[in-house]
Amino acid sequence: MGLLKRTLQNIYPQDSDSRDRAKERLDQLALPHWALGDLMDLSMDLAGITRSIDPPVARKAIVTMAGDHGVVAEGVSKFPQEVTPQMVYNFVNGGAGINALARQAGAEVIVVDMGVAADLKQLAAEGKIINKKVGLGTDNIAKGPAMSLAMATRSVEAGIDIANDLADRIDLFGTGDMGIGNTTPSTAIAAVITGKPLAELTGRGTGLDDEQLAHKIKVLETILECNKPDPKDGLDILAKVGGFEIGGLAGLIIGAAAHKKPVVVDGFISSAAALIAITIEPFVRDYIICAHRSMEPGHRAMQEKLGCRPLLDLNLRLGEGTGAALAMNLVEAAVAILTEVATFEEAAVAEADK
Template sequence: MNLLQQTIEKITNLDQDMMTKARQRVDSLIKPPKSLGKLESIAVQLSGITGEMFSSIDKKAIIVMAADHGVYEEGVTSNPQIVTFAQTLNIAKGITGVGTIAKVSGAKIVTVDIGVKEEIPGDAGVIIRKIKKGTDNMAKGPAMTREEAIKALEVGIEIATAEIQNGVNLLGTGEMGISNTTPSTAILSVLANCDPKEITGRGAGLGQGGLAHKIDVIRNAIAINQPNPTDGIDILAKVGGLEIGGMAGVMLAAAANHVPVVVDGLISSVSALIAASIEPKVKDYLITSHATEEPGGIIASELLGKEPMLKMDMCLGEGSGAALAFPIIEAACSMMINMPTFEEVGMEI
């Protein structure tokens, strides 16, 4: 808890003076005003995050948190749980969606076992920070203790901080965990104060009971555990996941260190909501990548107050949307660094 509290205390508001100056420069670049749209707002946000007019994005990493879920026992998915283990290994090899897309921008993939049920081999290229072998079944009681939830947050903080200390200046979040749309939807239901029926999707594949069964499991888990909607850690502990906590910790660490962090799809967005419930100023450091095909994505984005930059009909997870967004953020930096103002080129307007 000491690390979590210390991290929270380091998070400040964006540099408004620098953002004002950045906006003035963007508006005077040799182009029609507002003509580069979201690239302009990203550039201004980056200046507020870093406190620099010309933000540099030259070392990028996506931190992928992997964990299993006890609620798998309820038959909410058709996918075998061993897929979490297998895909965690493949993510570390760089051959899954996130790795192949990340190659475009040269981003590093940092794969973390924060709660995979199976034992990951020591030579697999995965950072082993296992808190427990998957969460407990939230349909029968809390997914984890409050202490375990805090530890998940702190593992995320530690991993992100280490990357930042190694020079990373743009982070992305990703996850791997069979059944994790179930706890994500439960968290979102609590925070949005809505019935799970309104936001529950198919995830990676429905179990034999179909969508109705998945909705019932989520609804019953919330009723049994009664998570406090004003306490993000309590929600995380009772109906969350270890990888969800880990990603939230990454976001807290990024904000504490004035580093932008790109949010992936539904599960990453739910992690962002947990982070923001712990410290609302985190929202200012987030860049949302894409509008997920999962039904809860729209509500999650609305709660964050963020409009995703891309609509690509994606719902893979892993951080794939964040990887796809990295080149766009780099383009915003290039605009700011390489495009002169009308005054600088001697043009009158």
């Protein structure tokens, strides 16, 4: 039995007893009933995920996965493919947006080469990134499949490996991505899984103008017609229209769920990975926290399919895991509400003891 199948056997729904105990405490807090709204709902989710009414979330990591995409040859991005390895070096040097926001959140940034079309072996040898390279970028999905089914499985299992390796020292996972052109495969994934029309889902990515956006939609129509992915088969979708970093992130999410760890899913690309993950195993959605709603128009439909409401809506469109880092502060706040706010009974006892 392969790693993916073994991992899926360890994924269960949230623990209802822990959720019930968390709700019982939240109902008794010394404040108007459910006055902290979505944060209190999140408290219950965290209890159900971790099987504890004191959910551990202090040890945090953003796992930012990088990969390139052959579809950039179709002119779907304003930036050249060379930007992907340049940004990997920026992550390593601590100068990217994700580095700044992760430091603020008290999270480490772990960078993974899933399929960058450049030689990054030296960075891996120096321990600055994790090398899980499946290939030097995917094939052009406007001409045929992104990768073989074996490569798709390998990318997902690479993400599971990382979750397994980190599970003993990380309580709270966040997802991040880097890959020029990756909004195109992500939009294709969204179209296949949500069933929404491409014109409704397709956004401007790194800043396309109206003419370039119309071209991107035509390319996406060609991609779906050419590949015809099976909407019920997550690995088939990944192999035909996905990306190596998308597969890796799907595996990370699946692996986190198997370890009963919450995973804060970042933006549009990470949500495409989450859609792959829940198509492979629907119970994975119980472990997903949607960090924010990005400016990409298809993100709302993706989150509706995932069944989660975003914690933030700040017009973000950077990726990298930046939204996840910001949302980690709210995750810690939700735990503080559950564990630190006194109940009416506790407050009365404290007052009587004065």
